[in-house]
Amino acid sequence: MKFSRIIANSGEWLSGDGPNRQIVVSSRVRLARNLSKKPFPGWAKKAERLEVVKLVKDAVEHLPEMSESYSENLETLSSLEKQVLVERHLISREHAAKGVGSAVVMNAPQSLSVMINEEDHLRMQAICCGLQLDKVYEMINRVDSELEEVLDFAFDSRLGYLTACPSNVGTGMRASAMLHLPGLVMSDQINKIINSVNKIGLAVRGLHGEGTEAMGNLFQVSNQTTLGEAEEEIIGRLNRVIEQIIEHEQNARALLAQRKPITLHDQVGRAYGLLSQAYSMSSKEALNLLSIIKLGIDLCVFPDAHRFPIDELFIETQPAHLQKGAQTQKMSSEERDALRATIIRAKLLQVPQPDIDRLKIPTSATNEKK
């Protein structure tokens, strides 16, 4: 499958449906695996890395899950194409920096992707929309079990799966959910939440993981530790915390609507005004304003039919996606800001003006879930 074809459709996690979809954008589980006795990618020589790529890529391509897949060595991808994959959360920023001796394989719906020779020989992930970590783990666990039959994974009976960094040893698993929390941000409660989540051994990060800024009120919550607990226990713990955060977010939204309706209406109105009228917009500004529109859809101020087009803008207005769509010479950031504003204006034209009278607070998180 060609890059242009795989990229033509947005991933399943964006267009699909799932429990608690309004607040939980996506659920993701990644597993780190290494081949026994072979130097880890960061220490291996080029020839050794190429040997691992050949071995692993062949095994991954033959998985039944990858019958329709996109598979490529990283040196054949332009930096723009790699950036597109980063913006879609299919490869990490670290992986995008690699070239010869690294590769990526993903399935057509973009729900499974395997990075070969990132920090570990294999970093495989499954991603799905809404809160369904159990399902996502099951998906990637199956892939792992299938690969285990043909690849000799480094495993120690006491330490579990061995990884390049000791912080991933054991399960080698990082489970995470991307949460949209405008209510907690607007009511200044987000730092309190982040601090308490950190205290119980879970990490909260920005849009693109470790060391990235939180934009568009999007936060990634994930497990910090990988040794001493079984996969199901880690996911269970994460699920319970996420459900609590969802409840806090719902409460924050309800409180905003009750106690600060003017602020809320003002924010939604301004976001709509700027997005539908601006002629230049940075990526950060766009994400932050789109987040407010997304909140507006959750609160019924905009018709629900516009949910997917708005969600799509979150990805389409990222720098590499814009450049890719433009199909011209490399744009300057001013040109990108202008193009971004144009794309957003065109889409906002379809969205009616906010109808504040329809504002409705979903009753409770638990009702929605069931």
Added chain:
Amino acid sequence: MQCDVCQSKEATVFLTQIVDGKMQKVNLCEACSKEKGVNDPTGFALADLLLGFGASQEIEKSPAALKCGVCGFTQADFKKTGRLGCSHCYEVFAEGIEPMLKNMHKGTTHTGKAPVAYRAARVHGEKIKSLQANLSKAIESEEFELAANLRDQIKQVETELPK
């Protein structure tokens, strides 16, 4: 003075805490101090933080000239990168890695998924262990017939060792 965490930026936050009568000092840059929650003194455990990097020094304590026989990785390389060279390094540097894992994780023993071959070995090991426990119980209560029986069972199971 450099930040103890990122080792790149200038430290601007200085912390001193007395733990068990020993004074411990940490220097942090602004970004790292925020990340570690030092701006919120109530929610901040210096001990955790200290144990965190104590770990990287821990590894220096093991004999200096350790080198992995499979991939040639040395302790100096670990100090530089924070990563290991290959899966065998975990055996070579076990002594230094152990306390690090203790501080980093919830436990020191993997309890989750294992490849099929190991799962069989795990089940096998547990089977022998339980038989041996029964055997000692039988000996203690002087049920020698049962004990003999159990001993034969253990011998039998031991020969069925999975590959």
